[in-house]
Amino acid sequence: MASSPYYLTTPIYYVNDRPHIGHAYTTLACDVLARFHRLDGRDVHFLTGTDEHGQKVEKSAMAADKNPQTFTDEVSQNFRKLAEDMNYSNDDFIRTTEERHRRAAQAIWKAIQDNGHIYLDSYAGWYSVRDEAFYAESELTKNEDGQKIAPTGAEVEWVEEPSYFFDLSKWQEPLLEFYEQNPDFIGPDSRRNEVVSFVKGGLKDLSISRTSFKWGIPVPDDTDHIMYVWLDALTNYLTAVGYPDTENPDYSKFWPADLHMVGKDIVRFHAVYWPAFLMAAGLPTPKRVYAHGWLLNKGEKMSKSLGNVVLPEDLVSQYGLDPVRYYLLREVPFGNDGYISHETMVARINSDLANDIGNLAQRSLSMVAKNCDGAVPTPGPFSEADESLLNAARDVLDSARDEFNKQAFHRGLEAIWNVVGDANRYVDAQAPWELRKTDPERMATVLYVLAETIRHLGILIQPIMPDAAAQMLDQLAIDEDARTFAHLGPNHALTAGSPLPKPAPVFPRYVDEDAAS
Numbered sequence: 370m371a372s373s374p375y376y377l378t379t380p381i382y383y384v385n386d387r388p389h390i391g392h393a394y395t396t397l398a399c400d401v402l403a404r405f406h407r408l409d410g411r412d413v414h415f416l417t418g419t420d421e422h423g424q425k426v427e428k429s430a431m432a433a434d435k436n437p438q439t440f441t442d443e444v445s446q447n448f449r450k451l452a453e454d455m456n457y458s459n460d461d462f463i464r465t466t467e468e469r470h471r472r473a474a475q476a477i478w479k480a481i482q483d484n485g486h487i488y489l490d491s492y493a494g495w496y497s498v499r500d501e502a503f504y505a506e507s508e509l510t511k512n513e514d515g516q517k518i519a520p521t522g523a524e525v526e527w528v529e530e531p532s533y534f535f536d537l538s539k540w541q542e543p544l545l546e547f548y549e550q551n552p553d554f555i556g557p558d559s560r561r562n563e564v565v566s567f568v569k570g571g572l573k574d575l576s577i578s579r580t581s582f583k584w585g586i587p588v589p590d591d592t593d594h595i596m597y598v599w600l601d602a603l604t605n606y607l608t609a610v611g612y613p614d615t616e617n618p619d620y621s622k623f624w625p626a627d628l629h630m631v632g633k634d635i636v637r638f639h640a641v642y643w644p645a646f647l648m649a650a651g652l653p654t655p656k657r658v659y660a661h662g663w664l665l666n667k668g669e670k671m672s673k674s675l676g677n678v679v680l681p682e683d684l685v686s687q688y689g690l691d692p693v694r695y696y697l698l699r700e701v702p703f704g705n706d707g708y709i710s711h712e713t714m715v716a717r718i719n720s721d722l723a724n725d726i727g728n729l730a731q732r733s734l735s736m737v738a739k740n741c742d743g744a745v746p747t748p749g750p751f752s753e754a755d756e757s758l759l760n761a762a763r764d765v766l767d768s769a770r771d772e773f774n775k776q777a778f779h780r781g782l783e784a785i786w787n788v789v790g791d792a793n794r795y796v797d798a799q800a801p802w803e804l805r806k807t808d809p810e811r812m813a814t815v816l817y818v819l820a821e822t823i824r825h826l827g828i829l830i831q832p833i834m835p836d837a838a839a840q841m842l843d844q845l846a847i848d849e850d851a852r853t854f855a856h857l858g859p860n861h862a863l864t865a866g867s868p869l870p871k872p873a874p875v876f877p878r879y880v881d882e883d884a885a886s
């Protein structure tokens with residue numbers, strides 16, 4: 370049976386910057402979903418990459434005294450490196466300066482134009498280079514220096530130039546109907562409500578070409594113009610599956626995308642402009658856009674301009690990769706803004722990881738090593754308590770899947786950690802160290818139930834902590850090809866008597882150097 374496709378994307382990153390933990394966060398969420406769906410038997414295509422055109426990147430290149438191509442070649446590498454550092458399992462890494470993308474962007478332009486939705490006029494209004502967005506006078510306020518600023522806080526400048534327009538105003542009703550018919554198109558609900566009221570407020574035609582600079586994709590048949598960077602950038606999601614070749618097997622398999630993951634600042638581009646462009650081009654619309662919140666540092670959105678960025682490589686070298694991956698998706702309810710701090714990081718590492726799951730695995734597997742000849746113990750009949758723990762471990766996939774499908778990572782993890790809690794309570798109640806003296810057969814059963822529970826936990830935490838999970842599963846001598854969600858449940862249970870390697874702790878405690886000295 371062919372497995373069902375699942376296409377998910379991150380926003381492509383502006384290459385004016387070094388990646389910070391806010392960037393890493395969006396892609397991490399996608400990586401966890403990609404790994405989850407692969408383990409769940411789906412045919413996943415996970416895309417990330419870099420957004421390399423536009424005035425913002427051109428200005429950064431000029432500031433670095435480089436030509437934009439050399440500059441983007443270099444900075445794009447930082448994002449490839451981020452993917453390696455964070456252990457992302459992306460299937461593709463797209464750059465909007467690639468030839469495949471120029472073809473796709475020009476093709477969607479032609480399709481929209483051929484359908485009569487583009488006209489030539491001139492733009493006179495406000496533009497923010499930082500946001501690469503046009504703003505109406507009514508949206509602007511003033512900063513302390515009396516300069517006009519966008520709602521995002523970005524400075525704006527007055528632009529007057531010939532421009533092609535997209536007839537966005539005509540898409541108000543079709544969009545509202547589309548949101549109505551596809552209630553899951555935008556998540557979370559708060560963002561959906563925001564988008565719906567924005568569209569109900571009326572839409573203006575959108576300027577989609579620029580003439581005052583050159584760093585972009587030329588408009589087909591009018592090379593005085595380059596395409597507006599957001600129309601260019603959004604099209605990357607189509608490029609990566611082979612568009613404009615709609616006969617391409619990847620296109621037929623993966624388009625429309627299952628999920629565009631974005632930060633809340635760019636929801637309007639993804640949930641309003643993008644479906645309108647696609648409808649205008651006669652192409653199918655994506656199934657879902659999910660907008661997560663901000664990672665805050667000292668109360669403010671982390672960003673280069675505020676000088677408060679946390680670098681992923683610093684966090685990883687201080688706390689370890691898998692703990693950072695776990696922390697980011699467990700600590701902040703996905704969808705909300707949230708703080709990250711050293712204190713909460715250490716608390717999660719020491720309690721959820723070292724104490725809860727780490728200790729469970731270490732004490733159980735050490736007892737197996739010492740008391741069961743280093744092999745999977747042979748269980749006797751299961752008691753009610755045994756069955757209840759095994760069932761909890763077997764059933765948790767359904768709740769984790771429901772939560773992950775809603776992008777509620779924190780709740781999916783909580784469900785898995787409820788099983789960890791059940792298992793720790795089970796060890797305390799069964800006290801296998803006592804049984805060793807009083808009832809060795811019962812001890813073997815208890816240790817078997819624990820090993821089998823740990824096997825389930827190891828399989829389930831792979832999407833979030835791939836390396837730590839692999840170590841746990843190695844300690845149970847589970848074959849590499851027996852680690853998918855299809856291997857959960859009694860049919861693939863551990864075989865009594867199979868030899869096990871010597872256990873070693875997987876989740877060390879974090880000890881503050883100050884406290885230790």
Ligand code: MSP
Pocket residue numbers: 379380381382383390391392394395420602603604630631632633634635662663664665670671672
């Ligand atoms: N290039 C556009 C996206 C084009 S998609 C067709 C862009 N790039 S970005 O580099 O500025 O941002 C990429 C992603 O990082 C966005 O989803 C943004 O919301 C996210 N984040 C940037 N700073 C963030 C935090 N401090 N916290 C969480 N996410 C943040 O926008």
